[in-house]
Amino acid sequence: MTFANIGAMLQTLSLGCGARRILEIGTGDGNSTLDLAATLPSDGMMITMEMDAALAGQARARLVAAGHEHRVSVMVGDATRFLHKIAGPFDVIFQDSDQHRYEHMLDRLVDLLRPGGLLVMDHVADHGENETMVALRQRLAADSRLHTSFLQVGDGVSVSVKRAS
């Protein structure tokens, strides 16, 4: 058994809330994309955004190999621009891109989330004097639209549930 595995945690959260629509910011080469895609029902869908075209290509190839290409759309470019061109609601949103852009994207991500949906953000722990993450955690904790827990998994993970109103 492996502890502190964010992939397994994402899958548990996605299955637990019956996710049919998932949004991911920061595909990388597709590890978390594959983990989340595997939890979707046959009519589910996922959008994932990656600014590095080479990484997006690797992720696409892995999705094809796993048979998930019909349910997962990989958008290549800056997510801060794409987020205003897609429509919600999403059941699960996984933020795993550039930590310095997390706060900037936060309001749009909350808008795109359904009430009761989950916003998961990776790498939210302190790294020395990382004031960006301190400010983000304070903002999440104070955000009345969300109920947030901070988990010591991997590099620090926040899990926020969007309140009904």
Ligand SMILES: C[S@@+](CC[C@H](N)C(=O)[O-])C[C@H]1O[C@@H](n2cnc3c(N)ncnc32)[C@H](O)[C@@H]1O
């Ligand atoms: C930590 S990696 C993602 C890892 C992936 N989620 C996984 O678990 O396998 C972060 C990725 O976010 C991408 N990224 C950073 N800023 C971005 C932005 N504004 N829009 C889209 N992708 C971005 C980077 O190119 C990088 O591949």
